[in-house]
Amino acid sequence: MTDAFTFQIDGVEVTAQPGQTIMEAADAAGIYIPRLCDHEGLRHQGGCRVCTVKAGGRSVAACTQPAEAALEVENDTEARRRVRRDLVEMLFHGGNHLCPICEKSGNCELQAMAYRLEMTAPTRFPWLEPCRAVDASHPEIALDTNRCISCGRCIRASQDLDGKGVFGYVGRGIHRRVAVNGADLAHTEAAGADLAMGVCPVGCILRKGEGFSVPIGERVFDDGLIGHEIEAKR
Amino acid sequence: MSDSAPALATSTPQSVRTICAKFGNTPHRLLDILLAVRQEQGWISPQSMELVATATGLTRIVVEGVASFYSFLPLTPKGRVTIRLCDDIVDRFAGLEAVRAAFEAELGITVGGTTPDGAVSLELTPCIGMCDQAPAAMVGDLVAVRLTPDRAREIARALQAGRSPAEVLVADHDCLSPLERVKAQVQDNIRLAGQVLLGEVPLDAGITSAQGMEPTAIIDAVEASGLRGCGGAGFTTGRKWRFAAGAADPHRVVICNADEGEPGTFKDRALLTNRADLVVEGMAICARAIGGREGILYLRGEYVYLRDHLLSVLEAARSRGVLGVGFDIRLQLGAGAYICGEEGALISSCEGLPGEPKTRPPFPVTRGYLGHPTVVNNVETFAHVARILDRGADWFRAMGTEKSHGTKLFSISGDCAWPGVYELPWGLSLRELLALVGGEDAAAVQVGGPSGTMVGRDSFDRRLAYEDLATGGAVIVFSPRRNVLEIVDYYMSFFVHESCGYCTPCRVGNVFLKKAVEKFRKGQADEGDIQYLRDLSATIIETSRCGLGMTSPNPVLTSLDNLPLVWAAVTKPRKDGIKATFDIQSAIDGGRRLAQRRSMIFDRDFSE
Ligand SMILES: Cc1cc2nc3c(=O)[nH]c(=O)nc-3n(C[C@H](O)[C@H](O)[C@H](O)COP(=O)(O)O)c2cc1C
Ligand code: SF4
Ligand code: SF4
Ligand code: SF4
Ligand code: FES
Ligand code: FES
Numbered sequence: 001m002t003d004a005f006t007f008q009i010d011g012v013e014v015t016a017q018p019g020q021t022i023m024e025a026a027d028a029a030g031i032y033i034p035r036l037c038d039h040e041g042l043r044h045q046g047g048c049r050v051c052t053v054k055a056g057g058r059s060v061a062a063c064t065q066p067a068e069a070a071l072e073v074e075n076d077t078e079a080r081r082r083v084r085r086d087l088v089e090m091l092f093h094g095g096n097h098l099c100p101i102c103e104k105s106g107n108c109e110l111q112a113m114a115y116r117l118e119m120t121a122p123t124r125f126p127w128l129e130p131c132r133a134v135d136a137s138h139p140e141i142a143l144d145t146n147r148c149i150s151c152g153r154c155i156r157a158s159q160d161l162d163g164k165g166v167f168g169y170v171g172r173g174i175h176r177r178v179a180v181n182g183a184d185l186a187h188t189e190a191a192g193a194d195l196a197m198g199v200c201p202v203g204c205i206l207r208k209g210e211g212f213s214v215p216i217g218e219r220v221f222d223d224g225l226i227g228h229e230i231e232a233k234r
Numbered sequence: 235m236s237d238s239a240p241a242l243a244t245s246t247p248q249s250v251r252t253i254c255a256k257f258g259n260t261p262h263r264l265l266d267i268l269l270a271v272r273q274e275q276g277w278i279s280p281q282s283m284e285l286v287a288t289a290t291g292l293t294r295i296v297v298e299g300v301a302s303f304y305s306f307l308p309l310t311p312k313g314r315v316t317i318r319l320c321d322d323i324v325d326r327f328a329g330l331e332a333v334r335a336a337f338e339a340e341l342g343i344t345v346g347g348t349t350p351d352g353a354v355s356l357e358l359t360p361c362i363g364m365c366d367q368a369p370a371a372m373v374g375d376l377v378a379v380r381l382t383p384d385r386a387r388e389i390a391r392a393l394q395a396g397r398s399p400a401e402v403l404v405a406d407h408d409c410l411s412p413l414e415r416v417k418a419q420v421q422d423n424i425r426l427a428g429q430v431l432l433g434e435v436p437l438d439a440g441i442t443s444a445q446g447m448e449p450t451a452i453i454d455a456v457e458a459s460g461l462r463g464c465g466g467a468g469f470t471t472g473r474k475w476r477f478a479a480g481a482a483d484p485h486r487v488v489i490c491n492a493d494e495g496e497p498g499t500f501k502d503r504a505l506l507t508n509r510a511d512l513v514v515e516g517m518a519i520c521a522r523a524i525g526g527r528e529g530i531l532y533l534r535g536e537y538v539y540l541r542d543h544l545l546s547v548l549e550a551a552r553s554r555g556v557l558g559v560g561f562d563i564r565l566q567l568g569a570g571a572y573i574c575g576e577e578g579a580l581i582s583s584c585e586g587l588p589g590e591p592k593t594r595p596p597f598p599v600t601r602g603y604l605g606h607p608t609v610v611n612n613v614e615t616f617a618h619v620a621r622i623l624d625r626g627a628d629w630f631r632a633m634g635t636e637k638s639h640g641t642k643l644f645s646i647s648g649d650c651a652w653p654g655v656y657e658l659p660w661g662l663s664l665r666e667l668l669a670l671v672g673g674e675d676a677a678a679v680q681v682g683g684p685s686g687t688m689v690g691r692d693s694f695d696r697r698l699a700y701e702d703l704a705t706g707g708a709v710i711v712f713s714p715r716r717n718v719l720e721i722v723d724y725y726m727s728f729f730v731h732e733s734c735g736y737c738t739p740c741r742v743g744n745v746f747l748k749k750a751v752e753k754f755r756k757g758q759a760d761e762g763d764i765q766y767l768r769d770l771s772a773t774i775i776e777t778s779r780c781g782l783g784m785t786s787p788n789p790v791l792t793s794l795d796n797l798p799l800v801w802a803a804v805t806k807p808r809k810d811g812i813k814a815t816f817d818i819q820s821a822i823d824g825g826r827r828l829a830q831r832r833s834m835i836f837d838r839d840f841s842e
Pocket of ligand 4: 573591732733734735736737738740741778779780781782783784
């Protein structure tokens with residue numbers, strides 16, 4: 001198969017190139033599928049599962065599932081939104097998030113996703129309250145993994161784009177977390193200008209000296225819901 | 235050697251470099267390298283990680299990522315011998331607590347600790363595949379079964395006196411063959427031998443017949459027999475082979491899944507002990523059928539006591555010409571991770587990575603081990619193949635039911651008179667099976683292990699077959715004395731412990747599910763919480779990335795469906811009308827500790 005083909009997302013016909021994932025084809029067509037671990041220019045991880053869609057009756061991650069001709073995909077329905085809300089709530093409850101005192105507020109994809117999915121009521125989940133040491137050793141970068149959502153973007157970016165391998169996962173299950181290739185960040189090859197330092201969706205990896213350089217109210221998601229720039233293409 | 239208690243060397247750079255060199259400094263042998271480092275030094279020190287990273291060209295964080303993933307690769311110093319007590323619910327019901335107390339008292343440590351003289355560490359581990367002879371434990375690389383407090387004290391004393399696990403557990407160890415050593419540790423408990431696997435089996439009959447056949451004819455025969463994978467998922471074996479045989483890359487890989495991690499399952503243990511030739515034969519037949527050039531036998535770390543025996547079986551197969559000509563098998567040892575039984579994770583583990591499932595598609599038959607087309611089959615599946623090639627597809631197909639052909643090995647444990655391995659044709663009802671194993675008074679039966687189905691007494695007419703209760707063969711019997719919620723709670727803790735952590739719903743959701751079950755057990759739940767359990771389970775099942783998360787809520791859901799009264803009993807409204815859902819004691823506990831005083835209003839025992 002080398003020719004473009006079509007399939008449907010929520011009844012809208014979408015054109016896909018062979019080899020494209022459902023999400024890539026959707027992006028090109030101006031249909032936003034919520035995501036947190038996927039990032040343009042990085043390998044797919046398929047870990048957050050926020051992009052879960054029903055495709056041909058099966059639940060799959062849109063960021064890794066190849067598009068197929070004539071596939072019928074269910075994306076923006078109440079059932080999908082509910083499941084995604086559960087997942088986003090899990091990410092909140094698995095870490096420590098106090099938005100009012102977080103430098104990322106307004107630029108944060110997790111926070112923005114919560115708004116988009118209308119996560120307004122208190123959740124039913126318990127809090128796991130991890131307590132991890134903040135790593136402020138590096139002159140240009142601060143690392144607070146209490147806010148980490150295990151999206152793995154920093155790992156892939158450092159490995160594949162920066163060619164460094166500053167970050168990696170350690171541990172298993174609920175104890176799995178992001179760690180650095182050295183005693184602390186200062187003892188790694190990390191540099192403030194690394195691409196890896198700019199991909200964190202939350203306030204976990206922060207470049208020092210930039211704090212509140214853009215005031216609250218003028219931040220990325222003050223303009224519109226997360227995903228609006230993709231939807232604007234339609 | 236593996237079964238003695240080595241005086242642990244201090245970490246010398248040279249010894250670590252030598253180990254890496256022995257494995258060609260190859261990154262995809264990282265698991266072997268780390269296991270060898272642990273063998274020599276007792277743990278994986280930061281310095282060892284640096285040295286391994288340098289030798290293999292990996293970063294230290296990648297090495298740490300692998301080491302920290304597996305339960306049997308400790309990152310802190312351990313004693314010369316580590317005792318790992320199986321803490322499965324079956325062992326708890328069989329007297330684990332007393333055994334544990336005896337070990338702790340005799341060693342003067344608690345679980346997680348190491349004796350001050352550096353002799354022994356004591357740990358807990360999930361099911362080690364000895365459920366029919368619980369309580370059981372790994373002692374170093376060996377296994378001790380049917381433990382009693384007396385036996386525990388004896389073992390503890392002997393180890394502390396400097397004797398090796400081999401000296402303590404296997405009489406005349408040095409005079410025995412590898413198979414005799416295996417049998418000296420573990421009872422076979424083969425209670426019923428069927429026609430296919432556990433009865434009389436001629437050596438090399440299957441491979442000899444396959445050698446006279448075209449590869450496609452072999453696949454046709456396997457498909458015609460109706461054989462489905464015995465690891466649990468039940469995929470048609472012939473079809474899987476056909477996909478791999480049709481892949482573009484000519485370097486194809488055959489992997490035998492001997493991870494046998496599902497709690498309550500130990501039938502592969504019986505085959506690896508008594509029919510290992512047949513398993514190797516089946517792998518060689520697969521290689522011939524799909525054009526396999528490389529074979530791997532992935533043995534769970536808990537079964538390291540079988541390693542020398544299996545190595546000698548492989549060696550014998552080489553000398554008979556079954557292996558070695560265009561196809562050979564290496565043994566890959568695991569290191570304590572249930573998820574490595576999932577085929578993608580198993581491949582990751584063979585590649586020296588953390589045992590994380592792979593993104594599908596591509597499926598292993600197209601892109602598996604190191605990118606090559608790979609067939610992964612269960613131990614029993616391969617053994618069946620060898621018999622099918624010997625006796626013919628029709629012979630096999632005629633046994634069982636309409637959709638479930640041949641025989642199946644069942645691992646029976648729990649509250650019954652004759653736990654052990656039974657080879658039975660598919661299609662028996664649970665009631666018939668319970669009569670056979672002496673478990674008639676069962677109140678509940680766990681079919682297929684924690685990821686399977688909990689069945690209550692009113693459903694014992696259900697049949698063990700793909701048409702009804704499909705299963706990898708684990709059947710755990712629970713008598714009316716057992717607390718079902720305790721079982722469910724344990725199984726949830728198992729999944730929390732074994733989740734790889736890759737995806738959100740399984741990593742975080744299972745913790746929530748486990749906490750919710752605890753709430754029921756404390757009597758703090760109401761009917762609304764039942765819906766919470768169902769909703770949360772649905773999200774976990776729907777969005778999880780692999781079979782572990784897709785089945786982990788099963789203990790909750792199948793007990794809710796099949797034993798609803800158990801749940802109803804703990805959600806009854808209280809007579810005094812007070813809602814039990816809010817636990818004031820635990821809610822104020824944080825403040826109580828901060829203030830360092832108790833609450834006059836809420837502490838019921840304040841006056842005491
Ligand atoms: C969490 C998990 C654990 C598994 N553990 C095992 C195992 O221990 N042994 C096994 O043969 N299959 C196991 N499987 C099934 C394998 O993924 C795979 O389907 C099987 O090895 C294929 O062989 P078969 O078709 O011969 O059964 C497991 C699957 C999952 C999702
Ligand atoms: S990382 Fe995002 S969600 Fe978390 S506290 Fe900061 S702004 Fe809030
Ligand atoms: S630190 Fe940030 S980029 Fe890295 S895994 Fe955590 S959330 Fe993702
Ligand atoms: S479902 Fe669980 S075991 Fe499977 S990939 Fe996700 S976290 Fe890992
Ligand atoms: S965006 Fe697809 S799984 Fe995270
Ligand atoms: S060995 Fe303890 S339950 Fe399997």
